[in-house]
Amino acid sequence: MRLSTLFTQTYREAPAEAELISHQLAMRAGLIRPLAAGIFSYLPLGFRVKQKIEQILREEMLAIDCAEIVMPVVHPSDIWEASGRWSDVGAEMLRLKDRAGRDMCLAMTHEEVMADLARHFIHSYRQLPTSVFQIQTKFRDEPRSRGGLIRVREFTMKDAYSFSADQDGLDKIYGDMFKAYLMVFNRAGLGDDIRVVESDTGMMGGSGAHEFMFLNDAGEDTLIECGGCGYKANRQVATHQREKVEADAPEAIEEVATPDTTTIEDVCRLLDVSADRTAKAIFHIARIEDEDRFVFSVLRGDHELNETKLTNAIKATEMRPSTEEEIRAIGSEPGYGSAVGVKADVLIVVDTAIAEGTNFVAGANKDGFHLKNVNSGRDFTPDLATDLVAVDAGMPCSHCGTSLTTTRGIEVGNIFKLGSKYTDAVGASVLDENGKAVPLVMGSYGIGVDRLLACIIESNHDENGIVWPVAVAPFSVHIVVLAGKQPKGELEAAEKLKCELEASGVDVLIDDREERAGVKFNDADLIGCPVRITVGSRGLENGTVEVKRRAAEEKEDVAVDDVVKHVGSTLGN
RNA sequence: CGGGGCGUGGCUCAGCCCGGUAGAGCGCCUGCUUCGGGAGCAGGAGGCCGAAGGUUCAAAUCCUUUCGCCCCGACCA
Known part of the structure; x- marks a missing residue:
């Protein structure tokens, strides 16, 4: 190509709103041009890079016998209603109506269409395990796009889907994908900056998942890593080792005056106790089985709530913090909340440390008072006791006890063991060797192409501009x-x-x-x-x-x- | 959705507080000089100052509404 007539332009300065290096350089080098928030055109140089990335993806997918297909970007609502996600997914899905008034949506992912295809084309266990992939546009109406190409609304994704008759078949392809993904990131020049972590399954559902994280301070995800045994997990699912609790004999509950003492820090100072001897209350309104429930979470004062764990534990589809009015309505008090004596229809979820510990300092549900010696089970009855703790740096590893560290990362790829959620929804099954119908076990595997491009720039530049790896250079x-x-x-x-x-x-x-x-x-x-x-x-x-x-x-x-x-x-x- | 900020030529921004009819640098066009790390001089094109309404003799500037964009948070693959 000749630069004199190439449909692009370089800029001496980046637009003011570009904060990330990748965004600044992509704009200055004339790779992309924004059309609206989170929606970009690719100009010739950017498009060539994108194509080279896609070519690597193709080659690595084909290398594990995964064939390329293309699925539609506009979907009718019925397949999404069948999987339950038409209602489970909120405003993130862009919905529209066609001229006949039928509900349609722009694809945010393709499990539904894929399962529907599988129903038509997979009939026998002899065809399994199998997988296909596509490189296709997705649209997610992010409440807030940001970071140039890191978080956009319209994006290109390489998504692959696997089908097997049983868990073993799924595990095999999952392993193949795992290796193929590492190949992709190595070829794209990101090898040293990628960490694979255990992750949450989120809106995908399923039994297990890993994320491929690009290490970067601007990352939106927090990674928990153990230097001792190599344990790595997204903070959303990371666990830590609980110290042994010496169960003191429960003592009599006692009300103490604590005026203007609404934080754990204040309570500790006033009553001369350590934060791990206190219980704090966190209030949410959660949508569970199409019903809004007040969720009352109780954690030790020195712990932070992991909202992902809570959401998963109570099987909520949506969750938001409650308002002060809603807190008072259930008989509690902001800043002085405890589960003692709250209304019966409140869902009380306690962290393991609260369930197993004794004699905590907690709020008295009235302004200016706390309770000493509160005990879960005696003074209130939790609906659920589980791990709710957001793991932080310094906590002991759940596997080996080594002090954990945190890193920031950007998710560039993910792999999910989905199970049969989507295939069940459309009745996609196969006959096994005994002629018996068994549900198709599905896996889904994604890599964000645009995000990968941005990450490549993030790790391959100097003060003068981009330094493309040969494999993806325009x-x-x-x-x-x-x-x-x-x-x-x-x-x-x-x-x-x-x-x-x-x-x-x-x-x-x-x-x-x-x-x-x-x-x-x-x-x-x-x-x-x-x-x-x-x-x-x-x-x-x-x-x-x-x-x-x-x-x-x-x-x-x-x-x-x-x-x-x-x-x-x-x-x- | 909460908090904050910003919309002035393709890009970076000044002007706004204290109304008087729009500027600079870069980029673009023409000419001359220059020519191996973002040249110089001269001339030129390009903006109904995001939009609508209001106040005023007069609005980029003041008021109201609205749209868009960015950042932080909430949320989310």
Whole structure:
């Protein structure tokens, strides 16, 4: 391609709203252009990178016998109603009506369509296990898109789906996908920055999941890691080792005056107790089985609530913090809440530490008073006792006791063991070797292409611009032509070189613009192709051109006749 | 959905508090000079100041409403 007529432009400055390096560079290099919040056009350079990423994805999927298909972006509501997600998923799904008034939606994922396809095309265990993938647009109406390409509303996803007759078949493909994903991230140049963690299954449902996290301080997810045994999990599901509780004999409950003492910190100071001897209350309104319930969670004062764990424990589809009015309505008091004596229809969920411990300081459900020696089971009856703790740095690992650490990460891929939720919903089953119908066991595996592109920039740039890994660079070679007002064949020499390189299978961007050298060099650095070749009169007089790798400082004069060979070996390294 | 910020030419921004009919740099076009790391000079194109309404002789500027965008939080693959 010729830069002079390429449909793009570079910018000296990034738009003010771009905060992440990847966003700034993608804008400055002219890879993308926003149309609306979280909705982008890909310009030629950006699109080429996207295509190269997609090609890697294709190759790695095909390598594990996963065939490519394409499913629709607009779906009728009925398949989503069958799986229950038409109502389970909220405003994140963009819904619309067709001219006949039928409910439709834009695809946020494709489990429903996939299960429907499986119903039609998979009939026998002999066809299993099998899998297919697609590279397709998804739309999720995020309440808040941000970070350039990191979190968008319209995006491209490589999503794969597997089917098997039993758990063993699922485990095999799940393992294949796991390995294929690591291959993808390695080839994309992110190998060292990827961590695989255990994760929540979220709206997908299912029995197990892993996320592939790109380590980055701007990440939206918190990863919990153990340096001792290698345990890694998303904070949403991470567990920690509970210390042994020495169960004191329950003592008599006692009310104490604690005016203006609404925080755990204040209570501890006033009553001279440590935070782990207190019980705190957290209030939510949760939608459970299509009913709004008041959920009263109780945790030890030194612990934070993990909302994902709570949501999963009570099987809520939606949850929000309650208002002060709602708290008073159940007989409690903001800042002085405890489960002692709250209304009967309140769902009381306590953390294990509260259920097993004794004699906690808790609120008295009235302004200015707390209770001493509160005991779960004696003073109130929990509906559920489970792990609700948000694991933090410094807590002991649940497997080996080593102090855990936290890291921030961006989720670039995920793999889910879905089970038969979606296949059951559409009646997709197969006959096993005994002629008996068994449900299809499904898995789903996603990689966000745009997000992957952004992460590649995040980990491959310097102060001058992007430094693309060869595998995903928009072009392998960027030829800078330096011709003055009295050209001496520089452009012709460069064009000839371009043809020769292209003939050898190397893609070339040629900067044939009438710009000064500085402008061209700076744009070349910004765009970040792996190899830069400068063709100017200075070298041509000696029959050479200058070759420089984007990732290195050194420049090399190479005889024109040797350039193709030289570039070939450079790119091969 | 809560909190905060911002909408002035393609990009970065000034002007707004204290109303008087729009500016700078970069980019773009033309010419001359320059020519291996974001050149200089001269000339030029381009903006109903996000939109609507109001106040006023007069609104980018003040008031109201609205739309859009960004950031933090809530939420979420």
